[in-house]
Amino acid sequence: MTAFLMKTDQLTFEKAYENLQTIQPEARMNEGFEWQLKLYQLMGCEVDTCSAIYKQYRLQKVTEKYPELQSLPQELFAVDPTVVSQGSKEEVLYKCRKCRRSLFRSSSILDHNEGSGSIAFAHKRRAPSLVPVMGSRAQCTSYFIEPVQWMEPALLGVMDGQLLCPKCNAKLGSFNWYGDQCSCGRWITPAFQIHKNRVDETKALLVLGSQTRKM
Ligand SMILES: [Zn+2]
Ligand SMILES: [Zn+2]
Structure with a gap:
């Protein structure tokens, strides 16, 4: 009602x-x-099942439901950007800075407000911990994203660990099913974070443009 x-x-x-x-x-x-x-x-x-709010909520529900994390629903994972080259033209692709492997798309980023006071520690009261709204994210040194298919083997059976590049093994970031704190102070639960200085942004349009020029 x-x-x-x-x-x-x-x-x-x-x-x-x-x-x-x-x-x-x-x-x-x-x-x-x-x-x-x-x-x-x-x-x-x-x-809206594509919204960051919905994705974050679904992740939180899965974390509650699978404390042992023996299996994860496949729909939880974003499609590996190296498998399918689809994606809207405005989308930015993020690649490993070291080996250039495509890692995730901008649509996988789960935005959050910069943390402050009680909101930043809302997770401790098990209250809703996300209010993704547009705003300055200058303080955030990591991207918090939804899990991508290449992460799956690393995520199973453990509550936290490192996220390594699937191609060159460079350390990209970390994950924690219980959540982690962003550099801005905000708690994200669960947390899959990629350090901004380990990846490069690539505009899909630029990639297409360079290919056209070669022809
Ligand atoms: Zn932040
Ligand atoms: Zn790499």
Whole structure:
């Protein structure tokens, strides 16, 4: 009912829940569902499975569900950019600085606000820890991304470890299913981070342009 009010009357979660409780004072919502509705609000009352909010939520649910991490649903992983060359033209491709292997696309980056005060430590209260909104990310020295297919062997059966380039083994970053703190102070759970100084950005358009010139 709260979700319905949010969507049809374009209300915030708080307002919709308040309205519901005015009519039905005994109405109670569990914390998990309250969290889902707040994410729903952040996504503009649409369930967008491509949004960073949705991806981060799905990762958090998997972390709760698979404490042993013996197997991971395949849909959790972004397709390895070396396998499929699809992707929109505006997308930026990130490559290993050392060997140039393609590692991930800009659509895999899970944005977050720079951490501050209580929000930065929200994970300790097991509260929603992400509010990806556009803003300055100058303080962040890492990209926090969704897992990509080439990471799978490293992620299974362990809670944390290093992320190495699948081609040259250069250290790219680290992962932690319990979460990790970005250099800006923000906690991300779970965390798959790639240090910005280990990868280079490549615009898909530039790659196409250089190929055209050779012909
Ligand atoms: Zn950050
Ligand atoms: Zn490499």
